[in-house]
Amino acid sequence: MTPITVHTGTMVPLDIANIDTDQIIPKQFLTGVTRQGYGKHLFHDWRYLDEHEQVLNPEFNLNKPEYQGASVLITRENFGCGSSREHAPWALMDFGLQVIIAPSFADIFYGNAINNSMLPIRLTDAQMDILFAELAKNDKLMLTVDLNLQLVKCADHEFDFTIAEHHKHNLIKGLDAIGQTLEHADAITEHEKGLADWF
Amino acid sequence: MAKTLYDKIWDAHIVSQVGADILLYIDRHLIHEVTTPQAFAGLNDKGRKVRCPEKTVATMDHSISTRSLALDACGPANQLQLQTLLQNCEDHGITLYPVGHQKQGIIHVMAPELGAILPGHTVVCGDSHTATHGAFGALAFGIGTSEVEHVFATQTLRQSKAKNLKVEVKGKLPIGVTAKDIILAIIGELGHAGATGYVIEYCGEAISALSMEERMTICNMSIEGGAKAGLVAPDNTTFEYIKGREKAPQGADWDAAVAYWETLYSDADAQFDRVVTLQAADIKPQVTWGTNPGQVIGVDDAIPAPTDFTDAVTQESASKALKYMALEPGQKLSDIAISHVFIGSCTNSRIEDLRAAASVAQRGNVVENVTAIVVPGSAAVKKQAEAEGLDKIFEAAGFEWRLPGCSMCLGMNDDLLKEGDRCASTSNRNFEGRQGRGARTHLVSPAMAAAAAINGKFTDVRQYEEQV
Ligand code: SF4
Numbered sequence: 001m002t003p004i005t006v007h008t009g010t011m012v013p014l015d016i017a018n019i020d021t022d023q024i025i026p027k028q029f030l031t032g033v034t035r036q037g038y039g040k041h042l043f044h045d046w047r048y049l050d051e052h053e054q055v056l057n058p059e060f061n062l063n064k065p066e067y068q069g070a071s072v073l074i075t076r077e078n079f080g081c082g083s084s085r086e087h088a089p090w091a092l093m094d095f096g097l098q099v100i101i102a103p104s105f106a107d108i109f110y111g112n113a114i115n116n117s118m119l120p121i122r123l124t125d126a127q128m129d130i131l132f133a134e135l136a137k138n139d140k141l142m143l144t145v146d147l148n149l150q151l152v153k154c155a156d157h158e159f160d161f162t163i164a165e166h167h168k169h170n171l172i173k174g175l176d177a178i179g180q181t182l183e184h185a186d187a188i189t190e191h192e193k194g195l196a197d198w199f
Numbered sequence: 200m201a202k203t204l205y206d207k208i209w210d211a212h213i214v215s216q217v218g219a220d221i222l223l224y225i226d227r228h229l230i231h232e233v234t235t236p237q238a239f240a241g242l243n244d245k246g247r248k249v250r251c252p253e254k255t256v257a258t259m260d261h262s263i264s265t266r267s268l269a270l271d272a273c274g275p276a277n278q279l280q281l282q283t284l285l286q287n288c289e290d291h292g293i294t295l296y297p298v299g300h301q302k303q304g305i306i307h308v309m310a311p312e313l314g315a316i317l318p319g320h321t322v323v324c325g326d327s328h329t330a331t332h333g334a335f336g337a338l339a340f341g342i343g344t345s346e347v348e349h350v351f352a353t354q355t356l357r358q359s360k361a362k363n364l365k366v367e368v369k370g371k372l373p374i375g376v377t378a379k380d381i382i383l384a385i386i387g388e389l390g391h392a393g394a395t396g397y398v399i400e401y402c403g404e405a406i407s408a409l410s411m412e413e414r415m416t417i418c419n420m421s422i423e424g425g426a427k428a429g430l431v432a433p434d435n436t437t438f439e440y441i442k443g444r445e446k447a448p449q450g451a452d453w454d455a456a457v458a459y460w461e462t463l464y465s466d467a468d469a470q471f472d473r474v475v476t477l478q479a480a481d482i483k484p485q486v487t488w489g490t491n492p493g494q495v496i497g498v499d500d501a502i503p504a505p506t507d508f509t510d511a512v513t514q515e516s517a518s519k520a521l522k523y524m525a526l527e528p529g530q531k532l533s534d535i536a537i538s539h540v541f542i543g544s545c546t547n548s549r550i551e552d553l554r555a556a557a558s559v560a561q562r563g564n565v566v567e568n569v570t571a572i573v574v575p576g577s578a579a580v581k582k583q584a585e586a587e588g589l590d591k592i593f594e595a596a597g598f599e600w601r602l603p604g605c606s607m608c609l610g611m612n613d614d615l616l617k618e619g620d621r622c623a624s625t626s627n628r629n630f631e632g633r634q635g636r637g638a639r640t641h642l643v644s645p646a647m648a649a650a651a652a653i654n655g656k657f658t659d660v661r662q663y664e665e666q667v
Contacts, residue, residue, distance in 0.1 A: 016519070017512045018391060018491050022630045027609045031262060031276035033236035033283050045632045076512060078392040081425065081491075082630060083609075084327040085234065086343035107395060107427055108327060112343035125512075164359065166218045177345070178247070181353045184222055187215040188250075188355055191224050198448035198456055199226065199317070 001117045003174030007099050008144040009071030011135050012061050019075060020082035021109060025091040038087055039094030062095075066139040072099040074131050079120075080109025089116045099145050101152065103128055114167050117174065119145055121152060127159045147172055201466035203363045204432050205398045208338040208463070212321050214355055222355045226320040227337075228255045229306045230293070230347070232262055232284040233611070234325030238348035239287040250354045252292040256315050259284060259298050260305045262611040265574050265601035268299045273612045291351075304577020304603045307331040307419065307545035311411070312579050314444025318433035318460040323350055328545050328627065329428075330421040334414035335441070336433035336463050338398070341422065361427045362472040364397035365465075368405035370479040375661035377555065378413035379547060379625070379644035381405065381477075382420045383485035383495045388475060391493030395425035397473065400465060405479035406431060411440040412549040419546045420627050423492040432464040486532050486657055487629045487642040489520030494629075496532075498647070498659045504528030523631055524639050525619075532657040537641070539622040540571035540652040541634070542598075544608035547625035547645050548576030550583050556625075556645040557589040559663060563653035565597035571652040572599040572614065574606040596653065610634055623651035 029041040040053065047062055049055040056063045073092070079102040080088060089112050092100065099119045113120040123131070134155045135141055143154040147168060152159045170177060202210070214222040228251075242249070249255060262280055264272035271278040281298070288295040296303045302313060307328055310316055322332045322339035325347045332339035346356055366385055386393075399421050406417070414431045421429030431437075438457055441447045448456040465471075483497035494517070496503065505517040505528075521528070526535070542548070542556050553575065565571045573593050575581040581603055584590055590600045607614040608626040610633075616622055618637030625648050629640040643651065650658040 017516050020491075020628075020630045022609075022628065022633050026632055026636075027611045030233050030611060031280050033280055034240070035237050045636050051636065078395070078425070081392060082327065082422075082628060084325060084341040084343055086237070086325075086345060104392065104395065106392070106425065108341055108343060112345065115343060115345035164219065166220055166357070169218075177357065178245075178349050178352045180217075181222060181349065181355060181357065184215050184217070184355075185353075187222070188224070188353060191212075191214045192354075196452070196455065196459075198452035199320075 001170070001174040001176065003172060004117050004119065005148055005172050006144065006146050007071070007119060008142055009098065010069060010140055011072045011074050011131070011143055012067040012070035013132055013135055014061060014073060014075045015132060017076035018078045018081055021080055021085050021088040022082055024080070024088040025085065030085060030087055035090050036094065038091035039096070042091040042095045071096055072101065072143050073097045074128065074135065075100065075102045076128065077103045079105050081106040084108045086112045086116070089113045089118050093118055101128070101131065114171065115177065117171060119147065119171070121145060121161050123152065123159050123161060130157060201469040203465040203469040203471065204336065204400055204430055204463055205338065205363055206469070208319055208321065209360060211319065217357060220357050220359045223321060223358045225323050225350050225354055225356060226254060227310070227315060227322040228350050229310050229322065229324035229329065230255060230257045231260050231306050231326065232280045234344050235287065235347055236280060236283045237344050238325070238351060239291070241348045242351055247352045249291040249293065249351045254354065255293045256310050256313065257284065257288050257293050257295040258303050258306050258309055261605045261609065263298050263604045264612050265604050265606045265614055268602065270298060277612070301578050301582070304579065305545045305548065305605055308548060308576030308580065311335070311415065312444070312577060314441055314447035317441065317456065318437060318463050323356065327422045328419050330426070331415050331419040331545055333418035333421065333429040334411060334431050335437055336430060336460070338428055338430065340428040361398045362396055363470070364394055364399045364426070365471040365474045366399050366401050367403035367474065367476045368401070368479050369403050369476060370405060371408070372405050372479045372482065373661070375646070375664040376482050376484060377644040377646065378409055378416040380482055380485045382417045383487065383492065383642065384477060384482045386420065386424045386492050387485070387495040388477060389424045389493070391423070391491040392425040394421070397426050399424070399426045399429045401429060401431050407434065410551060411436060412551045415549070416546055420492065423627055433460050484644060484647050484660055486647065488524065488526060489517065490523055490629055490631050491516070492627065492629060492642060494520055495642070498532055498657060502526050502528055502530040534656065535621070536656050537621045537623050537651050538569060539616055539620050540569060540648050541574070541607040541622055541624040541626060542572070542645055542648050543574030543576065543606050544626035545576065546627045548574060548580065550580050552625065552645040553580065553584050553589050554587070556649040557592045559646050559649035559660060560596040560598060560653065561592050562663065563596065565652045566655035569652055569655055571597065572601055572607065574601045575603045577603050598652065607634055623648045623657065
């Protein structure tokens, strides 16, 4: 994994609750056997007016000129609900979105994001309202996430956020979770010895 | 200290403490073609092996055709994915139940049929409906592909504990109301994300009275309430289901197993972080009207207006959903014409589901300009249904009878809806575009789906029961 401590970038808003992973990357793009190349299909149904991805939907925020180059997505509650497909964070990252800020995330998506060095940051509804309002005033506003200090900085605002200690640690160090677990190989073998055969 | 069922399974699987988390041992790893290729590739890149191939069960279900057994029936991309699974299973010594095998099926239908899922197990799969197996009193949850790779390499996952939520359904279920209606009503009550961070234990008279198949329908949709997993405490119904199956314990092992399984229940004074109670008598046949499973009403309720909801975000979701679904507040479900019916998916494609649908289907014929398909959940379900003549009932009424697979639940094959199509579906997700771009999905029980097929619109199945 790529280590990440601080991220600064511009934002794109999606003021929609319950964005599910079917929406983030629809099923017809799940036939791949690698982790690459999903970005062009991100939000396919919303982003394109046609099936063949030739005609961009000018109404969709990711297509608007003012949000080009954004690396931070700000959105609403329960982001990433539904299917467990890790293709969702792969598509978001491949498109260039490194940070997702929302009041809440679905569990599986949250874990998948962390496992891909993407930052899912939880702020309160009121703090989200402030970010949406600030972005409406200045669509090139920069936002910084400092993982070490657990702070989001934007305009004159500073919001702290919580993140599990081991998630923070792995993100900052860019650690391979499997390698870490394999250090416990003896304990795993010990557990297996205690299992009845029929189990 | 008094423990819940979840606490007991959790404690029995702690391998070691890692910071604030634990390493949880995984007893069964279920895999399919869509969420594993990148995990195998990751293993191969690092020269790692699958630690316990014998605890891994593989099948093909998502990207296969329901019209042909050929792996190339849905195009070269699907074919490559299926062949990648074949090769990976062969390389890593994992038993695969491929298309055409008599035990192949949707992973959450075929694994219990094998007897591979036992009470007290931990079960994971790169698939969010893994919660299905909680019906056996197993802690079962969906994971992402990086975690699939982690389980391959270590047979463990690093986990922090969820909270305990008890959902009790009191009393007896009214006639014509099914397990699907119970779980939709529960999700309606909890809200689409209302159980996020919890493991649900379903209990109460109405739950205990359910068959294993019905319990699987309930646990299956735990994720639709946002829960990590759903559980039902194992009992004689559970033991009877498992007994004699291919991978079930035999002889003296069976007795030892049952003795252990009988300890798997929540202690009387165990503490739950939250308790929700429903009265079975209040539950009606359910139909979703929106684009998440929490947007659900009873069959005789009117479509709600955004202003019926209190907070701004829910109101906004409701108006967006009404627009996508082309529905008006106040409309009656019985006035809404459908174009398609899908009976299938890991929620409702087991033999009892097909029996329930067939008993309604034999009352009429699929109305003109409605397309109705029935997709059994596994080759074993298909065989059993054919032995009972259910396929003939469906075909005589104008339903198509297909080969087992996920099919129109997500449409990774050619079972897709078109823009504007409206489908009564026994699956589990009514998200925008789930069954095809611009298509509209209403989640219902198998009997309700069959009734919609023969009436061309949503119909209260309780009227049939009353005639009997
Ligand atoms: S039937 Fe649907 S929900 Fe179930 S495993 Fe297949 S795609 Fe997923």
